[in-house]
Amino acid sequence: MQPSTVVVLDNGGGLIKAGFGGEMDPTAIIPNCLFRPLSSKKWLHPSPISTTPSSAAAAAAASDPIDLTSAAVRRPLDRGYLINPDLQRDIWAHLLSSLLFPQRPNLGGPSHSSLLLTEPLFSLPSVQRATDELVFEDLGFAALYVADSPSLAHLYEASRRPSGLASKAQCSLVVDCGFSFTHAAPVFQNFTLNYAVKRIDLGGKALTNYLKELVSYRSVNVMDETFLMDDVKERLCFVSLDVARDLKIARCAMWETWESSRFEWVYLVLTVCEMGNEGNLEKDDILRKPGKENLLRCTYVLPDGVTHTKGFVKDPDEAQRYLSLTDGDRDQTPNGNADQPQVTEKLENRKKTDLTKNEFDLTNERFLVPEMIFHPADLGMNQAGLAECIVRAVNSCHPDLHPLLYESIILTGGSTLFPRIAQRLEKELRPLVPDDYRVKITAQEDPILSVWRGGSLLASSPDFEAMCVTKAEYEELGSARCRRRFFH
Amino acid sequence: MDDDASNPLRRMSSRTRKVAPKMAAALASSDNRNQAALARLEALENDNAGIETVEINDEDEDSLDDDDQVYMQKKQSKSMKRKTRQAKALEARKAPRTFLELLHEANLESLPPHVPSYLRAAVGPPSSTSRRHFCTVCGSAASYTCVRCGVRFCSCRCQNIHNDTRCLKFVA
Numbered sequence A: 001m002q003p004s005t006v007v008v009l010d011n012g013g014g015l016i017k018a019g020f021g022g023e024m025d026p027t028a029i030i031p032n033c034l035f036r037p038l039s040s041k042k043w044l045h046p047s048p049i050s051t052t053p054s055s056a057a058a059a060a061a062a063s064d065p066i067d068l069t070s071a072a073v074r075r076p077l078d079r080g081y082l083i084n085p086d087l088q089r090d091i092w093a094h095l096l097s098s099l100l101f102p103q104r105p106n107l108g109g110p111s112h113s114s115l116l117l118t119e120p121l122f123s124l125p126s127v128q129r130a131t132d133e134l135v136f137e138d139l140g141f142a143a144l145y146v147a148d149s150p151s152l153a154h155l156y157e158a159s160r161r162p163s164g165l166a167s168k169a170q171c172s173l174v175v176d177c178g179f180s181f182t183h184a185a186p187v188f189q190n191f192t193l194n195y196a197v198k199r200i201d202l203g204g205k206a207l208t209n210y211l212k213e214l215v216s217y218r219s220v221n222v223m224d225e226t227f228l229m230d231d232v233k234e235r236l237c238f239v240s241l242d243v244a245r246d247l248k249i250a251r252c253a254m255w256e257t258w259e260s261s262r263f264e265w266v267y268l269v270l271t272v273c274e275m276g277n278e279g280n281l282e283k284d285d286i287l288r289k290p291g292k293e294n295l296l297r298c299t300y301v302l303p304d305g306v307t308h309t310k311g312f313v314k315d316p317d318e319a320q321r322y323l324s325l326t327d328g329d330r331d332q333t334p335n336g337n338a339d340q341p342q343v344t345e346k347l348e349n350r351k352k353t354d355l356t357k358n359e360f361d362l363t364n365e366r367f368l369v370p371e372m373i374f375h376p377a378d379l380g381m382n383q384a385g386l387a388e389c390i391v392r393a394v395n396s397c398h399p400d401l402h403p404l405l406y407e408s409i410i411l412t413g414g415s416t417l418f419p420r421i422a423q424r425l426e427k428e429l430r431p432l433v434p435d436d437y438r439v440k441i442t443a444q445e446d447p448i449l450s451v452w453r454g455g456s457l458l459a460s461s462p463d464f465e466a467m468c469v470t471k472a473e474y475e476e477l478g479s480a481r482c483r484r485r486f487f488h
Numbered sequence B: 001m002d003d004d005a006s007n008p009l010r011r012m013s014s015r016t017r018k019v020a021p022k023m024a025a026a027l028a029s030s031d032n033r034n035q036a037a038l039a040r041l042e043a044l045e046n047d048n049a050g051i052e053t054v055e056i057n058d059e060d061e062d063s064l065d066d067d068d069q070v071y072m073q074k075k076q077s078k079s080m081k082r083k084t085r086q087a088k089a090l091e092a093r094k095a096p097r098t099f100l101e102l103l104h105e106a107n108l109e110s111l112p113p114h115v116p117s118y119l120r121a122a123v124g125p126p127s128s129t130s131r132r133h134f135c136t137v138c139g140s141a142a143s144y145t146c147v148r149c150g151v152r153f154c155s156c157r158c159q160n161i162h163n164d165t166r167c168l169k170f171v172a
C-alpha cells in the first residue's frame, strides 16, 4: 500500500522545520538541539518557535518560560552534517510524537507516511548511511526522498512568481546562508548543479559566536550565552553599506560613551576634527545635530533572572536609527531638532541604569558581525567573501547560463535576514559582473521557510511517490544503492 | 568598559574559559600566533557544551515525555537487536564524533578531481589578499599591533586599555 502522507522535514543545523506536504507552512519549528538550563540536571527539548502571529501566541502560552541563561547545548549536527545520530533520533522522535502526529491523529504515524528530508550538499557516505538507518530502522518511515536545499528554494521561488525568470528560464542562483555555512548554488531545471556549487564556511552559528567574542572582549562575559546572543544578533545586527563611514560614526558614539561627561565634548570635537580630514562626514553634521552620534549605538538589557528571564532591546527606536544611514546619502536627518530633547532624555536614563551593569551597548559590533560574510578574510579565514563566492559558482557553469544566473539570484536561509544584505551584496557584486549582464537579487520574505515550502510543493507533486525509496527497497538494496536515485 | 571581574552579573557564568590560558600561552609566542588564529576560527563553531560530561543516554530518556515512549521502546528493542547483531558497529556509532573526523575518514582526497565533493566545493582563498584589521578594543580600523601579543588596536587610548586589561588574554 502506498502511503499518502508526506512528512516534510527541513533538518537544519539550527532549526528543524517540520510539517506535512501540501501545506503552506510547517506545523512545527524547533531548534535542532537539546539544552540543559543551569537549574536542570536533565537535557530538555526546546519549545517550538513560531513565525506566524497566531501560532506565536499559542506557542507563548504553551511553553513555560525556561530560563536559558548559560544553558548548555548539544547539537546533532556539526558544520551542517549529522555527527550524532542518537541525539538526532531523540529530537526527531520527540518532534514526531509530540508535535507533528498529534496534529493528525488519523494518519497512523511514520509507518504510514513518506519522509521528504533535506540534507546538505556533499554529504558523506557514512552520514547518509546513518541518516537512512534513522529514517527506516529507528523511526520506521515507509519511504524516503532526500532533497537538497537550493533546489527546493528554487522550486518555491519559481512557483511563487510564475512569470519570473527563475520560473521561465528554470534557472536560478540560490544563495543559502544558514546556520552552519553559506552556499552559492546554481540550479537548472530543478536540479542543483553540484559541480558548480561554492561554499563559505560561515553561517549564523559562527556569527553568533563572533558576536559573543566581541562583546565578551569589550564589555561583559557572554561566552556561555548562546540563546541570548542569538537574540541580540537577530534584533540588532545589520549589514553596513559603507563600512569605513559607519566605523567613523560608531567611533564617535563610543568616545562619548566612555568619557565622563566633563571630557565628553572635548573628545567628540577631537574625533570630529579627525574625521573632517579623512572622512565624508563634516564637523557640522555632528556638532549641529547631537542626535547623530547615537545613530549606531543601542543598549541591550540582560536578563536579571528575577523580573525578566530574557534579554531585550532597551529602546527599539534607538535600534532603528541606523536606517537613516543611507547609501552615499548623508543629508538625511530623521533625528532632527524635533527629536533632540527626547534623545537627551533617553541618554540620561541610559546612564542611570548603566550603573547596574545589567546591560551593554553595541555600536560597530552591529555591522562588523554580518560583515564577515562579505569578508571572511578579516577574521583570518582564507576564504573569499559572498560576492566572489557567487562569481565563482556562476563561472563554473556553462557560459550560456551566466546572464540568467546573475539575473535570478535568490537569497535564502536565516542569515539573510540581516537588514540591507541584498543591497550590500548588489553593491559588491555589480563591479564583478560583466557590464551587459543584469544583476537581480531577490530576498525572500520568509527565508527560513522557503526551503520547507519548496519541499511541501515537491511532496504534493504527482511524481513524488515514484521518486522515493521505499523501506522494502532499502532493506533489499541497502543505503548506498538507494542513494543513487537522488542524484547526489 | 569594565573588566569582567568587576562585573556583578551574578547570573552569568563567571567560569573562565578553559581555552583562555592555552590561548594566552600561544599568543605570547609569535611562532604560535598562527595556531592561535586557527584555534580561534575553530572556536567559532563551538557550542556551550556545559561543564561536566554527562551520560547523555540516561539523561535523554529521562527527559522525554510519555508520548515518546512508543518510539523509545522501539528504539530500545532495536538497540538490543543490534547489539547482538553488530555490537561493535553500534559502539562505534555511539561515540559522537566531529565532522572533521568523519571527513577525514571519508578520504575525499582520493576521489578523481572531476567528482564534486565537500572539499572541491570550498570557495577557496579571496582574490585580494588584503585583510582589514579592526581594533580589538573598540572595533575601529586598526593600524597598530601589540608587540607582545600581536593583537590590533587603533590608538594610544585603546593601546592603554589593551595593556591594562587585555594583553595576553584571549577572552577578557
Ligand SMILES: [Zn+2]
Pocket (backbone or CB within 6 Å): B135, B136, B137, B138, B139, B140, B153, B154, B155, B158
Ligand atoms: Zn580602538
Ligand SMILES: [Zn+2]
Pocket (backbone or CB within 6 Å): B146, B147, B148, B149, B150, B151, B162, B163, B166, B167, B168
Ligand atoms: Zn598585547
